[in-house]
Amino acid sequence: MREEMIKSVLSDLNSGSADIEASAVISLDGLTMASMLQANMDEDRVGAMAAAMLSLGDRTAIELARGALDQVMIKGSNGYVLLIHAGSEAVLSVIVRDKAKLGLIFLDATRAANAIANLL
Amino acid sequence: MMTTANDVNLNTFLHVCGFRLEDRETILRIAPIILPHLGRVTDRFYDLLLQDERIAEYLEGRIDLLKKTHLGWLESLFSGDYGADFIQRQEKIGEVHVNVRVPPLFVAASMSFLRAELSSVISQYILDREEAGQSTRALLGLLDLCQYLIDRKYNETLMNNLGISQTLLVRLQTTGKKRAAS
């Protein structure tokens, strides 16, 4: 039931922008709780990598006195990965194309992360 | 003896390493013969450590204290206590070594030295061949066990410092593969 509700938030997020390729909600231990991924994406891999990046981001923000971590952004030649805390126990991972307008996507993703935090 | 009910990985280690109840009895039996030689083993150990520039750096200004600590640990191996306290003591070493930045390389090298040194003490002072064989097996198994517990906690502490739990670490190491032990 909860997984369905989270999936519906992810589905709304993905359909809100053609530039969002995939999204997933992952526990801090790297377990994928719900996902809307493309068939060629490995759910376990996305989960483990996202949770690890978020952990390092958390530590980096603390070590460099940047306060509580809000989000991590990774940019590659083919696009972006955004990681946003969804409450204290999960992370929303959004996989985005390279030509995307990030401002709008950040807004939508933050809204989705808040909605997911309320469901957990 | 070991209280390992919830520690699947330690059980696997013990099953293969083969350190058992009979080994505890063997070690207690040879303790009075081996204990008097441990001071000398520790002195030789420190002479060797001090010859290595990289290791010597860590010892500067605290040789006497460390010698005492390390000799105390070596002696404690002969106490016959291999229960929960023993496990915790080895794990504490892993944790302390992270804090003082002593890498596992140094522990691995030290253990190797101790395996050779203690085997040589046994062959010199335990003349019955069967007893010597049994003693060597027991003591080497115990050193292996200590090294496993120290290294395991060392890695766990390092990862915890990065905010990466053991579950996440195993996931990272095994994505796309069959899940492995941590």
Ligand code: HEM
């Ligand atoms: C067989 C390998 C080793 C064992 C079993 C061992 C054991 C121990 C123990 C029992 C402690 C005290 C832990 C506590 O406070 O509870 C300790 C601390 C320490 N060890 Fe080792 N050790 C080993 C190898 C080494 C080596 C090769 C070095 C050399 C660099 C080293 C450097 C230290 C240092 C610097 C401390 C911290 C002492 C302090 O300032 O409190 N250890 N070790």
